[in-house]
Amino acid sequence: MNHLSFKIVVIALLQTFSTILSAHVKLDNPLGGETYTTGTMVNIQWHVTIAHNTLNWILYYSPDGGGNWETIESNIPPGQLSYMWQVPTGVTTQGRIRVFQNNSSTDYQDESMNFTIQAPVILPSINLPAHDTTIESDILHQNDAILNWLNHHGGASATNFCGNISWSNNFDGLSIECGATGSSLVTFTATDQCGSTTTNATVTVVDTANPVIDAQATDMIVECDGNGNSSQLNTWLQSRGGAHAHDAGGNVTWLHNFTNLSNGCGASGNTSVIFTASDACGNSTSTTATFTINDSTAPGIIAVAHDTTIDCTGSNTAAIHRWLNNHGGAIANDLCGNIHWTHNFPVIADTCAAAGNRVITFTVSDECGNTLAINANFTILGPSGTSTILPADADINVYPNPVHDVLNIDLDKSESQIVKLVFYDGFGKVLLINHNHAKQISIPVSKYSAGVYFIEVRTDAGTYMRKVVIE
Numbered sequence: 001m002n003h004l005s006f007k008i009v010v011i012a013l014l015q016t017f018s019t020i021l022s023a024h025v026k027l028d029n030p031l032g033g034e035t036y037t038t039g040t041m042v043n044i045q046w047h048v049t050i051a052h053n054t055l056n057w058i059l060y061y062s063p064d065g066g067g068n069w070e071t072i073e074s075n076i077p078p079g080q081l082s083y084m085w086q087v088p089t090g091v092t093t094q095g096r097i098r099v100f101q102n103n104s105s106t107d108y109q110d111e112s113m114n115f116t117i118q119a120p121v122i123l124p125s126i127n128l129p130a131h132d133t134t135i136e137s138d139i140l141h142q143n144d145a146i147l148n149w150l151n152h153h154g155g156a157s158a159t160n161f162c163g164n165i166s167w168s169n170n171f172d173g174l175s176i177e178c179g180a181t182g183s184s185l186v187t188f189t190a191t192d193q194c195g196s197t198t199t200n201a202t203v204t205v206v207d208t209a210n211p212v213i214d215a216q217a218t219d220m221i222v223e224c225d226g227n228g229n230s231s232q233l234n235t236w237l238q239s240r241g242g243a244h245a246h247d248a249g250g251n252v253t254w255l256h257n258f259t260n261l262s263n264g265c266g267a268s269g270n271t272s273v274i275f276t277a278s279d280a281c282g283n284s285t286s287t288t289a290t291f292t293i294n295d296s297t298a299p300g301i302i303a304v305a306h307d308t309t310i311d312c313t314g315s316n317t318a319a320i321h322r323w324l325n326n327h328g329g330a331i332a333n334d335l336c337g338n339i340h341w342t343h344n345f346p347v348i349a350d351t352c353a354a355a356g357n358r359v360i361t362f363t364v365s366d367e368c369g370n371t372l373a374i375n376a377n378f379t380i381l382g383p384s385g386t387s388t389i390l391p392a393d394a395d396i397n398v399y400p401n402p403v404h405d406v407l408n409i410d411l412d413k414s415e416s417q418i419v420k421l422v423f424y425d426g427f428g429k430v431l432l433i434n435h436n437h438a439k440q441i442s443i444p445v446s447k448y449s450a451g452v453y454f455i456e457v458r459t460d461a462g463t464y465m466r467k468v469v470i471e
Contacts, residue, residue, distance in 0.1 A: 032113025065094035130154030130201035137249035162194035179280035217241030217289035226335035266337025305376035337367035
């Protein structure tokens with residue numbers, strides 16, 4: 001018979017005498033009772049108990065407990081005692097392996113008991129992986145945003161073949177960064193009855209938004225107190241000029257750039273201050289306002305000017321000077337700077353002809369131009385011990401008044417003539433002296449600034465004073 005027919009006969013005989021014939025070869029794996037998964041690799045192993053002139057080895061598989069056999073490999077070299085077998089498809093609980101020793105004379109074999117072949121375990125399949133997300137810091141709402149991302153598995157989805165899928169994650173909080181920011185690498189796990197599959201993504205909370213100014217800083221104007229108004233200034237700075245701000249990502253801190261006030265008149269001044277609100281991550285926004293110290297208060301009078309009477313002695317200039325330089329005895333002070341005194345006495349008389357009464361106005365001014373005026377009566381007694389009436393206004397004619405170009409001075413009395421003419425500015429400074437003995441004098445005034453001036457005209461009949469306005 002041919003070789004194949006011969007083998008079939010031998011196999012049939014071996015089934016009958018398997019106990020005896022298997023004594024010369026021993027199957028080590030599988031032995032029976034194992035469970036294998038379709039598609040996996042199994043290492044079939046055996047060893048020789050009694051040596052023969054072996055031609056080759058033949059491996060067989062039965063899915064039905066030995067009822068039917070199919071060849072796995074029919075020409076395994078004699079010296080090879082193992083074989084990597086891929087588990088076939090088909091679920092069974094009666095799988096068996098047989099090793100056949102093909103010798104030059106009598107053949108031998110060994111066979112396993114039943115083992116199980118199961119379908120492959122199909123894990124959930126991630127068809128859409130989780131994706132990273134970035135959330136703007138907002139301490140009131142960011143946890144809800146994170147939770148929403150976690151509840152949606154970072155946007156991941158999965159399919160499965162083993163029932164329902166459940167999701168879980170390992171999120172345990174954010175890393176500690178500035179403010180309420182941070183990040184976390186999260187593993188999402190999809191689990192069904194066959195097992196689980198994971199996908200990873202990162203949640204990041206950032207703070208890129210500047211604090212929001214709810215109320216802008218406002219300017220503040222205070223009246224000078226002579227001490228730099230430090231209390232009001234510090235209170236204004238500490239309150240950020242009244243500014244308020246909030247930040248969704250946490251607390252706000254304030255800074256300002258104040259250094260000093262500008263130099264104004266006296267102790268006044270101002271400064272423009274930038275108030276800056278910053279959050280914990282360095283985002284900032286600013287508001288600007290000005291603090292101003294004004295001086296709009298006139299100097300204060302401590303003592304008023306008093307009237308004075310001076311005897312005509314032929315030369316009373318020194319006494320008049322003393323009274324004028326002493327501001328008629330008036331005393332004043334100013335909280336916010338130095339003071340300066342002026343008066344409206346335009347003539348320093350040097351003869352008894354100046355005897356008479358005058359109302360003198362003393363004006364005190366501070367460095368910011370605030371003024372206060374006080375009056376006092378000034379009397380020069382004539383030689384008889386009584387005040388002398390000054391020459392009548394009708395004796396002199398000054399025109400035009402106001403004047404632009406040329407001022408004319410005429411004497412009305414035919415028997416009088418001008419002995420001396422003195423032209424003063426409003427502060428008593430002598431601008432012009434004229435000794436022209438005439439009844440009429442013309443003075444060019446176009447070179448002088450507009451304002452109030454005084455003319456003193458001395459004649460052989462007396463002294464005349466007139467106020468002149470230059471336009």
